[in-house]
Amino acid sequence: DYWKLLPYYQPSISDPEKDLDVKRVLFAFFPTYRDSPLKPMWSRVLAVGDASGIQSPLSFGGFGALTRHLERLSDGISEALEADCLHKDDLAEINAYTPNLSAAWMFQKAMSVRMGQNVDPKFVNRLLATNFDLMDKMGIDTIKPFLQDVIRIDGLFGSLSRAFVADPLFMPQIVSHVGIPALVDWMGHVGMMGLYTALHSGVTPVIKPFVKNMKNDRARFQWNRRMEAWKFGSGCDYILPR
Template structure:
C-alpha cells in the first residue's frame, strides 16, 4: 500500500509532528514542528478518537460511553478452529467501585495454526470510579483460561492488547471548519457497540473516497459541503440503545442476569428469523426491517422482559431512540422509493446541487443500512 501511494506521487513525512493548521480562502496550511509548512486543498483528520482537532470541536465534552478492551494473542491453542463474535460467561460483577458486564471475542490468529486472539471487553458510562484497564487485565488473566479451556502455563503470550474507545451520541461528527474533514474513528462513524471502526471504515470507504474526490474537484470544501460526507445516520444513532442495554447500570435494580437474558432472547429470535436478520447485526449494520422483526419476535417470545428493559435503559433514552427508529424507517423508504426516481435526474443539476444531492442519496442508503448485501 505504501509503495502504491508513493507510485501515485504521494509523499510521506515520517517522524514529523504538526503544531497548527491555518485555513485560508484557497488552501489549508499545516505547520510542522521543524518549521516546514505544507499547503493543501483539504486536510484529512485521521488521528482517531483522541484527535486534537476533534477535542477542539467537541470542546472537551465527556464521552457518552466507553468501551474498554483487554486481551492478548497467544500461542498454544490445540483446538483452534472456531471463533466467537460475542460471548458472555458471567453476570454483572463488581470491579473497583463499578459494576461491569464482561463480554468475550476470540478467533484464530493469522500468525500460526496454534495462535489465537482473545478479547475481553465491557461498556461503561465514564464517571469517577469506572474500572481501570489494569483491573480488567487482572480479571482477564483469571477468567480467560476457563473461557478457552486452557492453562496459562501452556500458552506463550505473543502480545498484550488493550484500548479505550470513547463514543459520542452526536456522531458522525460534522465538519466544523472549512477544508478540514474528520475521517475514520475521528469522525465517529463507528458503531458504539464496536471497539474501533475498521469494519465501518471499509464499509464507507468507497463512498468517502468518491465524495472527497468530488469535493476537491468541484472546490466544495466549505464546512457545510464537507459535513455532507459525515451526515446523520439513524441506524448508527439507533445503535445507542444496544450500547446502553449492554452496559451495567450502577444504580439499576434489574437482575444481574438481565443483560445475558436480553442478549440470549435477542440472538435466539434473530437465529429463528435467519441469516438476513442475524448477519447484518453481527456486522454492526442496523436495518429497519430486520430490527422491526426482531423486536416484534422478542416481545412475543418473552414479554416479561419489557419492564426490565425500561428500568435498564430509562424512559428518556427510549424516547430518543424512538425518534431515530422512526427516521430509520424514513431513510429506508427514501432510499428504496425516492432514490430511484431522483438519481436519473442528477446529471441535469448544476455541479454544486448535484454534489449535494449525491451526498443526500448516500446518506439515505448508508443511514438505513441498505448498502449492506448478504
C-alpha cells in the first residue's frame, strides 16, 4: 500500500518505479546511540528511559532497561535534589558510562550488514546458532542475564572461549566482518567491565560505610553514583529470578 500511495504522500514522486532509485529497502528502524547513556545537555534536565539511550542496542529492549534502572534513577534523582547537585555535570553522574552497554554495540555490529558490505547469507544465523547453543549449554546463570540484556564478564568470557573452541574457523570471519577498530574499541569496554566488576566486588564493600557518613553532600552524591556505575556497568546488579 505504501508503494501505491507514495505519490499521495510525496507529490514530487509520480511513479515510484521510475522516479526512485532504490538502494535499500528498510522496513523499520530503532534509533540507538553509540555514546549512550546520553549525558545531559542542560543543567536541571535529565533524560531517562529511551531518551537517555539506556536501552540495549542489541534487542532494543528499552522497557526492560527502564525497569532495571528505575531504583538507581530514583535514588540518584532524590539525592541530587537533596544535595542540590543539579548542574549538568552532576546529573551526568547519574547517566554514567556503562561499559557493558557499550560492549553490547559489538554484538549489534556483528549482526548488522552495512551498505555495500558483502556477507555470507548464513553468517548471522551461524553466529546466533553457535552462541545461543553454547550459552544454553552453560546454563541459566549465563543465558538468562543475556536474554534480559545484562552482559556480565563471566558469561561473556565463558561463551566466547567456548565459541572459539566450537567453531575456530568462524572467528576470523567475525573479525573481518566487524573490523579491527571496532574490535579494539570493544576490547577496551570489556577491560572496563572487568575493572568495574573488581571495583564493585572489592572496593564498594570497603568504602560504602565511609561514603554513607560523608558530611559533604556533593562528595557523597558523587561516590554513590560511582559505586552504582561499577555495579550496573559490570552487570553485578543482576539477580537471577529463581
